[in-house]
Amino acid sequence: MTGFALTLWAWELTGSATALALVGFFSQLPRIPVTLIAGIIIDRFSRKHLMVLGDSIATLSTVGIGILYLTGSLQIWHLYVAASVRGGFGEVQRLAYQTSISSMVPPIQLTRANSMNSAVHYGSIIFGPALAGILYPLTGLMGVLLADLGTFGVAIATLLTISIPQPTHHQTAEPLWSNLTFGFRGIWRQPSLRSLLLITVLFRFFHDLGGAIYDPMILARTNGSAQTLANTAAAAGIGGITGAIALTAWGGPKRRVNGMCMGYIGAGIAKTVFGLGSTLKVWVPAQFCSSLNFPLLGSSEKALWMENTSPDIQGRIFAANSFVLQSVSTIASLMAGPIAERLIEPAIQRQAWIVRPLLETTPGARIALLYVFTSLALILVGIGGYCLPALRRVDETMSVTN
Numbered sequence: 001m002t003g004f005a006l007t008l009w010a011w012e013l014t015g016s017a018t019a020l021a022l023v024g025f026f027s028q029l030p031r032i033p034v035t036l037i038a039g040i041i042i043d044r045f046s047r048k049h050l051m052v053l054g055d056s057i058a059t060l061s062t063v064g065i066g067i068l069y070l071t072g073s074l075q076i077w078h079l080y081v082a083a084s085v086r087g088g089f090g091e092v093q094r095l096a097y098q099t100s101i102s103s104m105v106p107p108i109q110l111t112r113a114n115s116m117n118s119a120v121h122y123g124s125i126i127f128g129p130a131l132a133g134i135l136y137p138l139t140g141l142m143g144v145l146l147a148d149l150g151t152f153g154v155a156i157a158t159l160l161t162i163s164i165p166q167p168t169h170h171q172t173a174e175p176l177w178s179n180l181t182f183g184f185r186g187i188w189r190q191p192s193l194r195s196l197l198l199i200t201v202l203f204r205f206f207h208d209l210g211g212a213i214y215d216p217m218i219l220a221r222t223n224g225s226a227q228t229l230a231n232t233a234a235a236a237g238i239g240g241i242t243g244a245i246a247l248t249a250w251g252g253p254k255r256r257v258n259g260m261c262m263g264y265i266g267a268g269i270a271k272t273v274f275g276l277g278s279t280l281k282v283w284v285p286a287q288f289c290s291s292l293n294f295p296l297l298g299s300s301e302k303a304l305w306m307e308n309t310s311p312d313i314q315g316r317i318f319a320a321n322s323f324v325l326q327s328v329s330t331i332a333s334l335m336a337g338p339i340a341e342r343l344i345e346p347a348i349q350r351q352a353w354i355v356r357p358l359l360e361t362t363p364g365a366r367i368a369l370l371y372v373f374t375s376l377a378l379i380l381v382g383i384g385g386y387c388l389p390a391l392r393r394v395d396e397t398m399s400v401t402n
Contacts, residue, residue, distance in 0.1 A: 001132040001144050001148045002062055002065075002132075002144060002145060002148045004133070005136050005144040005145075006023075006079055006141070007215050007229075008136060009141050010023065010076055010079060011215075011216070013076060016216075018337030019337075020215055020216050020337075021213060021216070021337040022080060022337070023079050023080065023083050024083075024208075024333040025212075025330060025333040026080040026083045027083035027084065027086065027333075028087060028329050029084060029330055031087050031088060031330075034088045034089075034091050035091055035095075035319050035322050035323040036180055036323060038092045038315070038319045038322075039182075039183050039317070040316060040319075041315070042092070042095050042314075043313060043315035044315075046166055047097075047099060048096075048100075048159060048162075048166075050092055051093050051096050051159055051164075052159050052160065053089065054096070055093065055156050055159070057085065057086065058089070058090065059149060059156075061082045062148055064082065065078065066145040070142065091322065094322075095315060095319055096315075098314075098318060099315050099318055100164050101306065102307075102314065103165040103311050110303040111247065111251060111252035111299045111300060111303045112247070114295075114298065114302045115243075115247035115248045115295045116244065117299075118247075118294065118298060119245060121240065122236065122237045122239070122240025122241045122291065123237065123241060124237075125234075125236050125240060126234050126238060126241070128233075129234060129237075130230055131147065133226055133229075133230035136226065137226070167312040182320075183316040183318070183319055183320025183323075186313070186316070187317065187320055187321065191390040192390050192391065192394035193308060193394065195390040196301070196305070199260075199384070199391060200321075201328050202381045202384070203297075203378060203382075204329055205328045205329075205332050206374045206375075206377040206378050206381065207374070207378060208328070208332040208333060209332040209374045210271065210336075210371045213337065215229060217367040217368050228280060228283075231280055231284060232284065235284040235287040235288045236290070236291040237291070239287065239289065239290065239292040240291040242292060243293065243294065243296060252303075256300040256301075256304050257300070257304070257394055259296050259297065259300035260300040260304070261297075261386055262297075262382070263382075264293075264297055264379070264382030264385065265378075265382035265383065266289070266290075266292070267378055268375050268376065268378030268379035268382060270292075270293070271286070271371070271374075272372055272375040272376055273286040275369075276368075278368075304394055305317070305318065336370070
């Protein structure tokens with residue numbers, strides 16, 4: 001809710017795709033150094049307490065934004081600071097949550113468990129923007145912040161009342177540098193895991209490059225319509241939940257690599273259609289179909305990592321994977337705005353032959369063209385996944401052990 005409302009507030013203030021993309025950049029930036037030590041922390045300390053800490057920091061950052069807004073002092077750079085703080089602690093929380101799943105669920109049910117997690121994620125995408133879209137015109141940013149604080153209270157209270165298994169950590173005399181690089185070395189030793197990391201890096205780069213300009217693309221093409229942005233977000237949530245429910249009932253393909261690559265291709269096709277559209281008649285079904293694929297591709301990928309890594313070292317292995325992905329995501333978020341505004345714009349002004357029949361020169365066309373290019377790249381990544389022999393063998397790889 002807060003993220004959606006702050007996007008509207010920032011767009012009203014700046015009208016800049018680069019300004020909105022920088023919020024994503026500053027959210028990703030601290031995750032890189034934090035991830036270096038997050039794996040060690042998660043393998044040694046209570047994952048439950050780390051999740052509570054992450055929610056608590058997010059609560060405090062929301063309170064800080066609320067105080068600045070009430071005093072009339074809130075500026076765009078404050079969002080960058082808040083995004084950085086939440087991003088760093090949020091990375092520890094995310095890894096603690098992810099590594100807890102394999103300790104609570106049998107290996108054969110990992111795809112189903114991760115798909116149920118996708119349903120929770122997409123449920124928030126439906127209700128968060130919908131509620132924020134209703135509250136923001138009535139109460140302004142402050143009303144949304146207060147409602148969001150209540151949800152943090154529920155989350156923390158829930159965590160405090162449940163039991164989360166903590167794998168036994170075997171103390172070693174390894175130096176700090178050896179611990180920091182353990183995850184990278186564990187991945188590098190297995191060609192199949194190296195290929196899995198490579199394909200997910202490529203997907204993440206092009207996905208996040210397009211994702212960074214998703215909101216400004218819609219706002220630019222609809223004259224800043226909050227309702228349109230909320231409707232597309234709701235379509236994403238409904239598509240994600242539908243895909244998650246179907247995957248939970250199905251259980252996913254026997255070869256999880258196939259599920260991941262099929263998801264990449266399906267998402268890329270739907271996103272290409274979305275980028276070529278300019279109205280809700282195209283955006284809503286395209287966004288629904290795009291999100292329909294993400295439980296399949298995300299759950300398959302996570303299950304592959306979980307079943308190829310023993311629980312007591314998952315913190316370090318997952319942190320190494322996350323470090324690489326977060327670095328790529330940060331670069332993509334930083335590049336998105338300037339590419340759209342400084343490189344794509346000249347092509348449109350010159351009336352390039354490929355631009356006019358696809359997007360013409362309507363407002364937001366330069367952003368939409370970049371979004372189409374990144375979506376086509378996702379299709380190629382999915383096809384490329386089928387062509388990597390080492391990736392095809394990841395389903396048969398023995399687990400990484402300490």
